[in-house]
Amino acid sequence: MHIPDGFIPLWQCAIYYVILIVALYFSLQWARKNLDEKAVPLMAVLAAGIFAIMSMNMPIPFGTSGHMVGGALVAIVFCAPEAAVIIFTLVLLIQALFFGDGGITALGANVLNMGIVGGFVGLYTFKGLRKPIGKYPAIFIAAWLAIFLAAELAAVEMWIAGTFPLEAGLASMGIYHFFIGIIEGILTVVVIYALEKLRPDLLAWNKNKKLGEQKAEESEVTAK
Amino acid sequence: MSTNDKYFIIVGVIICLVIACMSPFLASPDPDGLEKSAENVGVGETEAAVESPMPDYSIEGLDKIGEIAALAIGIIITLIVAYVVAMLLRRRNPPENSP
Numbered sequence: 001m002h003i004p005d006g007f008i009p010l011w012q013c014a015i016y017y018v019i020l021i022v023a024l025y026f027s028l029q030w031a032r033k034n035l036d037e038k039a040v041p042l043m044a045v046l047a048a049g050i051f052a053i054m055s056m057n058m059p060i061p062f063g064t065s066g067h068m069v070g071g072a073l074v075a076i077v078f079c080a081p082e083a084a085v086i087i088f089t090l091v092l093l094i095q096a097l098f099f100g101d102g103g104i105t106a107l108g109a110n111v112l113n114m115g116i117v118g119g120f121v122g123l124y125t126f127k128g129l130r131k132p133i134g135k136y137p138a139i140f141i142a143a144w145l146a147i148f149l150a151a152e153l154a155a156v157e158m159w160i161a162g163t164f165p166l167e168a169g170l171a172s173m174g175i176y177h178f179f180i181g182i183i184e185g186i187l188t189v190v191v192i193y194a195l196e197k198l199r200p201d202l203l204a205w206n207k208n209k210k211l212g213e214q215k216a217e218e219s220e221v222t223a224k
Numbered sequence: 225m226s227t228n229d230k231y232f233i234i235v236g237v238i239i240c241l242v243i244a245c246m247s248p249f250l251a252s253p254d255p256d257g258l259e260k261s262a263e264n265v266g267v268g269e270t271e272a273a274v275e276s277p278m279p280d281y282s283i284e285g286l287d288k289i290g291e292i293a294a295l296a297i298g299i300i301i302t303l304i305v306a307y308v309v310a311m312l313l314r315r316r317n318p319p320e321n322s323p
Contacts, residue, residue: 001258006270031313040310041229045236047306048299052240055281055295057251064260065252086313090306099298100276151257164265172264176257199232 001069001154001177002095003110005103008161016108016157023085023116030082039078042202046074047087049191051094054101058183066180071118072146073188076126076139077195079204081119088115109157113150122146136189143188144181151177237303244295248288 008016035043050070057065074084092110095101102110122142129138155169164172192203200206255263281298283290 001256003258004270007262007267028313031310032315035310035314037311037314038229040307040314041225041233041236043310044303044307045233045240048240048303049236051302052243052247052295052299055247055251055298056243057254057256059252059254060257063254064257065254066257086309087306090309091302094298094302094305096276098276098278098301099281099294100279101281103270154258155261158261163267164261168265169261172261173257176260180257199228202232 001066001110001113001151001173002092002102003106003113003154003157005105007103007158007163008106008109010105012157012161013105013108016106016112018108019116020089020108020111023111024089027082027085030080031086034080035083039202042077043083043087046070046077047091050074050087051091053187054091054095058180060176060179060183064176066176066183068180068184068187069114069118069147069150070184070188071114071150072122072126072139072143072184073191075119075123076142076188076192077203079123081116081123084119084122085111085115088118109154113154113157117153118146118150121149136193139189139192140185144185147181147184148174148177151180233303237299240299240303241296244299245292247295248291 050068050073053068053070055067057067059065071084071088074087075081077083088111089107092102092107092114093104096104096107096110122145125145126138126142129141133141151173152170155164155173156166158164158169159166195203254260278294278297281291281294283294286293
Protein backbone atom coordinates (compact mmCIF):
# COMPACT_ATOMS: atom_id res chain seq x y z
CA MET A 1 0.00 0.00 0.00
CA HIS A 2 2.87 2.36 -0.77
CA ILE A 3 1.37 5.62 -2.04
CA PRO A 4 3.39 6.79 -5.05
CA ASP A 5 4.34 10.37 -5.98
CA GLY A 6 1.58 12.27 -7.71
CA PHE A 7 -1.38 10.72 -5.86
CA ILE A 8 -1.40 13.42 -3.17
CA PRO A 9 -1.07 17.18 -3.86
CA LEU A 10 2.15 18.64 -2.52
CA TRP A 11 0.55 20.93 0.08
CA GLN A 12 -1.15 17.91 1.61
CA CYS A 13 2.12 15.97 1.50
CA ALA A 14 3.60 18.82 3.57
CA ILE A 15 0.93 18.28 6.26
CA TYR A 16 1.79 14.58 6.45
CA TYR A 17 5.48 15.50 6.71
CA VAL A 18 4.68 17.73 9.70
CA ILE A 19 2.88 14.77 11.35
CA LEU A 20 5.93 12.62 10.57
CA ILE A 21 8.34 15.12 12.14
CA VAL A 22 6.23 15.38 15.32
CA ALA A 23 6.01 11.58 15.53
CA LEU A 24 9.77 11.27 14.99
CA TYR A 25 10.42 13.82 17.74
CA PHE A 26 8.50 11.70 20.27
CA SER A 27 10.05 8.50 18.93
CA LEU A 28 13.57 9.84 19.39
CA GLN A 29 12.68 10.79 22.96
CA TRP A 30 11.44 7.24 23.49
CA ALA A 31 14.64 5.79 22.04
CA ARG A 32 16.85 7.93 24.31
CA LYS A 33 15.00 6.62 27.36
CA ASN A 34 14.14 3.05 26.38
CA LEU A 35 16.17 1.76 23.44
CA ASP A 36 18.65 -0.54 25.08
CA GLU A 37 21.95 -1.33 23.39
CA LYS A 38 20.82 -4.97 23.45
CA ALA A 39 17.82 -4.05 21.29
CA VAL A 40 19.97 -2.53 18.52
CA PRO A 41 20.50 -5.85 16.63
CA LEU A 42 16.77 -6.57 16.97
CA MET A 43 15.88 -3.23 15.43
CA ALA A 44 18.34 -3.74 12.56
CA VAL A 45 17.10 -7.28 11.79
CA LEU A 46 13.42 -6.29 12.03
CA ALA A 47 14.03 -3.39 9.61
CA ALA A 48 15.80 -5.70 7.14
CA GLY A 49 13.08 -8.31 7.58
CA ILE A 50 10.32 -5.80 6.92
CA PHE A 51 12.14 -4.63 3.82
CA ALA A 52 12.41 -8.25 2.62
CA ILE A 53 8.86 -9.32 3.43
CA MET A 54 7.38 -6.28 1.67
CA SER A 55 8.80 -7.64 -1.59
CA MET A 56 6.89 -10.91 -1.25
CA ASN A 57 3.57 -10.08 -2.83
CA MET A 58 1.13 -12.86 -2.17
CA PRO A 59 -1.83 -13.45 -4.42
CA ILE A 60 -5.22 -12.71 -2.93
CA PRO A 61 -8.63 -12.94 -4.61
CA PHE A 62 -9.85 -10.45 -7.26
CA GLY A 63 -6.63 -10.40 -9.31
CA THR A 64 -4.66 -8.42 -6.83
CA SER A 65 -1.80 -9.06 -4.44
CA GLY A 66 -0.57 -7.87 -1.12
CA HIS A 67 2.38 -8.06 1.18
CA MET A 68 2.95 -8.08 4.88
CA VAL A 69 3.64 -4.69 6.46
CA GLY A 70 4.67 -5.48 10.01
CA GLY A 71 3.69 -2.31 11.90
CA ALA A 72 1.90 -4.31 14.59
CA LEU A 73 4.80 -6.77 14.74
CA VAL A 74 7.39 -4.09 15.54
CA ALA A 75 5.15 -2.27 18.02
CA ILE A 76 4.28 -5.48 19.89
CA VAL A 77 7.87 -6.79 19.99
CA PHE A 78 9.12 -3.48 21.44
CA CYS A 79 5.87 -2.76 23.33
CA ALA A 80 6.21 0.71 21.78
CA PRO A 81 4.63 2.20 18.65
CA GLU A 82 7.59 4.61 18.59
CA ALA A 83 9.82 1.73 17.45
CA ALA A 84 7.51 1.20 14.47
CA VAL A 85 7.73 4.90 13.59
CA ILE A 86 11.55 4.76 13.53
CA ILE A 87 11.77 1.49 11.58
CA PHE A 88 9.12 2.45 9.02
CA THR A 89 10.65 5.86 8.41
CA LEU A 90 13.97 4.18 7.58
CA VAL A 91 12.55 1.33 5.49
CA LEU A 92 10.12 3.51 3.52
CA LEU A 93 12.83 6.12 2.91
CA ILE A 94 15.18 3.46 1.50
CA GLN A 95 12.39 1.96 -0.62
CA ALA A 96 11.44 5.37 -2.02
CA LEU A 97 15.01 6.52 -2.73
CA PHE A 98 16.56 3.33 -4.10
CA PHE A 99 13.65 1.33 -5.48
CA GLY A 100 10.93 3.79 -6.47
CA ASP A 101 8.46 1.99 -4.18
CA GLY A 102 6.27 4.63 -2.58
CA GLY A 103 6.85 8.28 -3.42
CA ILE A 104 9.38 10.43 -1.59
CA THR A 105 6.75 13.19 -1.47
CA ALA A 106 4.27 10.70 0.02
CA LEU A 107 6.74 9.50 2.68
CA GLY A 108 4.89 11.31 5.46
CA ALA A 109 1.57 9.75 4.49
CA ASN A 110 3.08 6.30 4.08
CA VAL A 111 4.79 6.38 7.49
CA LEU A 112 1.54 7.69 9.01
CA ASN A 113 -0.43 4.73 7.63
CA MET A 114 1.97 1.83 8.07
CA GLY A 115 4.16 2.96 10.97
CA ILE A 116 2.17 5.33 13.15
CA VAL A 117 -1.36 3.96 12.70
CA GLY A 118 -0.11 0.41 12.15
CA GLY A 119 2.00 0.60 15.30
CA PHE A 120 -0.56 2.23 17.59
CA VAL A 121 -3.53 0.16 16.44
CA GLY A 122 -1.45 -3.02 16.57
CA LEU A 123 -0.04 -2.48 20.04
CA TYR A 124 -3.18 -1.21 21.77
CA THR A 125 -5.47 -3.79 20.17
CA PHE A 126 -3.05 -6.44 21.40
CA LYS A 127 -2.93 -4.96 24.89
CA GLY A 128 -6.71 -4.72 25.08
CA LEU A 129 -7.39 -8.25 23.85
CA ARG A 130 -4.48 -10.09 25.46
CA LYS A 131 -6.29 -10.96 28.67
CA PRO A 132 -9.77 -11.80 27.37
CA ILE A 133 -8.76 -13.96 24.38
CA GLY A 134 -5.13 -14.95 24.99
CA LYS A 135 -1.77 -13.79 23.65
CA TYR A 136 -1.61 -15.31 20.17
CA PRO A 137 -5.24 -14.73 19.12
CA ALA A 138 -4.78 -11.13 20.29
CA ILE A 139 -1.64 -10.77 18.15
CA PHE A 140 -3.49 -12.13 15.11
CA ILE A 141 -6.41 -9.71 15.47
CA ALA A 142 -4.12 -6.78 16.30
CA ALA A 143 -2.04 -7.37 13.14
CA TRP A 144 -5.15 -7.84 11.01
CA LEU A 145 -6.78 -4.66 12.32
CA ALA A 146 -3.55 -2.65 12.01
CA ILE A 147 -3.11 -3.33 8.29
CA PHE A 148 -6.84 -3.05 7.58
CA LEU A 149 -7.16 0.37 9.24
CA ALA A 150 -3.89 1.55 7.66
CA ALA A 151 -5.33 0.68 4.25
CA GLU A 152 -8.63 2.41 4.99
CA LEU A 153 -6.74 5.50 6.15
CA ALA A 154 -4.80 5.44 2.87
CA ALA A 155 -8.17 5.38 1.08
CA VAL A 156 -9.34 8.41 3.11
CA GLU A 157 -6.09 10.24 2.28
CA MET A 158 -6.66 9.45 -1.40
CA TRP A 159 -10.17 10.88 -1.06
CA ILE A 160 -8.91 14.09 0.62
CA ALA A 161 -6.34 14.32 -2.17
CA GLY A 162 -9.15 14.00 -4.72
CA THR A 163 -7.60 10.86 -6.24
CA PHE A 164 -10.17 8.24 -5.16
CA PRO A 165 -13.89 8.68 -4.57
CA LEU A 166 -14.51 7.93 -0.87
CA GLU A 167 -16.87 4.97 -1.05
CA ALA A 168 -15.20 3.17 -3.93
CA GLY A 169 -11.77 3.70 -2.32
CA LEU A 170 -12.86 2.47 1.11
CA ALA A 171 -14.64 -0.56 -0.37
CA SER A 172 -11.78 -1.47 -2.67
CA MET A 173 -8.94 -1.02 -0.17
CA GLY A 174 -11.05 -2.64 2.54
CA ILE A 175 -11.82 -5.81 0.57
CA TYR A 176 -8.23 -6.35 -0.57
CA HIS A 177 -6.70 -5.69 2.83
CA PHE A 178 -9.27 -7.85 4.57
CA PHE A 179 -7.48 -10.76 2.88
CA ILE A 180 -3.95 -9.33 3.10
CA GLY A 181 -4.63 -8.88 6.83
CA ILE A 182 -5.15 -12.61 7.29
CA ILE A 183 -1.68 -13.28 5.86
CA GLU A 184 -0.27 -10.44 7.98
CA GLY A 185 -1.90 -11.88 11.11
CA ILE A 186 -0.54 -15.38 10.56
CA LEU A 187 3.00 -14.15 9.82
CA THR A 188 3.00 -11.80 12.82
CA VAL A 189 2.01 -14.69 15.10
CA VAL A 190 4.69 -16.94 13.55
CA VAL A 191 7.48 -14.36 13.96
CA ILE A 192 6.56 -13.53 17.57
CA TYR A 193 6.17 -17.22 18.41
CA ALA A 194 9.64 -17.90 16.98
CA LEU A 195 11.15 -15.01 18.96
CA GLU A 196 9.44 -16.23 22.15
CA LYS A 197 10.92 -19.71 21.65
CA LEU A 198 14.42 -18.72 20.48
CA ARG A 199 15.19 -15.32 22.00
CA PRO A 200 12.60 -14.54 24.70
CA ASP A 201 15.03 -11.96 26.13
CA LEU A 202 14.43 -9.74 23.08
CA LEU A 203 10.69 -9.37 23.61
CA ALA A 204 9.83 -6.25 25.58
CA TRP A 205 7.04 -7.92 27.57
CA ASN A 206 9.57 -10.32 29.09
CA LYS A 207 11.66 -7.37 30.28
CA ASN A 208 8.72 -5.46 31.70
CA LYS A 209 8.66 -7.58 34.85
CA LYS A 210 12.07 -6.27 35.84
CA LEU A 211 11.55 -2.80 34.38
CA GLY A 212 8.17 -2.50 36.08
CA GLU A 213 9.76 -3.02 39.48
CA GLN A 214 12.48 -0.48 38.70
CA LYS A 215 9.92 2.05 37.51
CA ALA A 216 7.82 1.55 40.60
CA GLU A 217 10.86 2.23 42.75
CA GLU A 218 11.80 5.28 40.71
CA SER A 219 8.31 6.72 40.95
CA GLU A 220 8.30 6.16 44.68
CA VAL A 221 11.56 8.05 44.95
CA THR A 222 10.29 10.93 42.83
CA ALA A 223 7.04 10.99 44.79
CA LYS A 224 8.99 11.56 47.95
CA MET B 225 28.07 -7.38 20.86
CA SER B 226 27.51 -10.79 22.39
CA THR B 227 27.83 -14.04 20.44
CA ASN B 228 24.08 -14.53 20.80
CA ASP B 229 23.42 -11.21 19.10
CA LYS B 230 25.82 -12.06 16.29
CA TYR B 231 23.97 -15.32 15.68
CA PHE B 232 20.69 -13.44 15.80
CA ILE B 233 21.84 -11.01 13.09
CA ILE B 234 23.32 -13.79 10.95
CA VAL B 235 20.18 -15.93 11.17
CA GLY B 236 18.00 -12.87 10.53
CA VAL B 237 19.99 -11.88 7.43
CA ILE B 238 19.92 -15.46 6.12
CA ILE B 239 16.11 -15.57 6.46
CA CYS B 240 15.88 -12.22 4.67
CA LEU B 241 18.16 -13.40 1.85
CA VAL B 242 16.15 -16.62 1.47
CA ILE B 243 13.04 -14.46 1.05
CA ALA B 244 14.94 -12.31 -1.48
CA CYS B 245 15.86 -15.42 -3.49
CA MET B 246 12.33 -16.82 -3.50
CA SER B 247 10.47 -13.56 -3.94
CA PRO B 248 11.16 -12.93 -7.67
CA PHE B 249 9.82 -16.43 -8.45
CA LEU B 250 6.98 -16.72 -5.95
CA ALA B 251 5.74 -13.16 -5.62
CA SER B 252 2.49 -12.46 -7.37
CA PRO B 253 2.86 -10.19 -10.40
CA ASP B 254 -0.67 -8.88 -9.83
CA PRO B 255 -0.97 -5.22 -8.79
CA ASP B 256 -1.14 -4.64 -5.06
CA GLY B 257 -4.24 -3.50 -3.18
CA LEU B 258 -3.56 0.21 -3.65
CA GLU B 259 -2.59 -0.01 -7.34
CA LYS B 260 -5.65 -2.15 -8.04
CA SER B 261 -7.88 0.28 -6.16
CA ALA B 262 -6.38 3.08 -8.26
CA GLU B 263 -7.18 1.09 -11.42
CA ASN B 264 -10.71 0.44 -10.17
CA VAL B 265 -11.42 4.14 -9.83
CA GLY B 266 -9.58 4.98 -13.04
CA VAL B 267 -6.38 6.60 -11.80
CA GLY B 268 -3.35 5.86 -13.95
CA GLU B 269 0.30 5.41 -13.04
CA THR B 270 2.23 8.50 -12.05
CA GLU B 271 5.84 9.54 -12.43
CA ALA B 272 8.17 9.26 -9.45
CA ALA B 273 9.52 12.59 -8.17
CA VAL B 274 13.08 11.26 -8.01
CA GLU B 275 14.58 8.67 -10.30
CA SER B 276 15.64 5.64 -8.30
CA PRO B 277 18.66 3.51 -9.24
CA MET B 278 16.74 0.22 -9.02
CA PRO B 279 13.11 0.93 -9.90
CA ASP B 280 10.62 -1.80 -8.96
CA TYR B 281 13.36 -3.82 -7.26
CA SER B 282 15.09 -4.70 -10.52
CA ILE B 283 18.39 -3.94 -12.20
CA GLU B 284 18.21 -3.04 -15.86
CA GLY B 285 19.31 -5.82 -18.21
CA LEU B 286 19.36 -8.48 -15.52
CA ASP B 287 16.22 -10.52 -15.20
CA LYS B 288 15.53 -12.60 -12.07
CA ILE B 289 19.15 -12.40 -10.95
CA GLY B 290 18.87 -8.62 -11.01
CA GLU B 291 15.74 -8.74 -8.87
CA ILE B 292 17.42 -11.01 -6.33
CA ALA B 293 20.51 -8.76 -6.32
CA ALA B 294 18.39 -5.62 -5.91
CA LEU B 295 16.55 -7.13 -2.95
CA ALA B 296 19.79 -8.39 -1.38
CA ILE B 297 21.36 -4.93 -1.74
CA GLY B 298 18.24 -3.39 -0.19
CA ILE B 299 18.30 -5.82 2.73
CA ILE B 300 21.96 -5.09 3.48
CA ILE B 301 21.46 -1.31 3.16
CA THR B 302 18.42 -1.45 5.46
CA LEU B 303 20.24 -3.60 8.01
CA ILE B 304 23.26 -1.30 8.15
CA VAL B 305 21.25 1.94 8.18
CA ALA B 306 18.91 0.67 10.91
CA TYR B 307 21.86 -0.60 12.98
CA VAL B 308 23.73 2.70 12.75
CA VAL B 309 20.61 4.78 13.45
CA ALA B 310 19.64 2.59 16.42
CA MET B 311 23.17 2.91 17.83
CA LEU B 312 22.95 6.71 17.50
CA LEU B 313 19.49 6.91 19.07
CA ARG B 314 19.90 4.39 21.86
CA ARG B 315 19.77 5.09 25.55
CA ARG B 316 23.07 6.25 26.98
CA ASN B 317 23.78 4.94 30.40
CA PRO B 318 25.35 7.30 32.91
CA PRO B 319 29.17 6.95 32.78
CA GLU B 320 29.42 5.09 36.11
CA ASN B 321 27.16 2.30 34.79
CA SER B 322 28.94 1.74 31.49
CA PRO B 323 31.79 -0.77 31.48
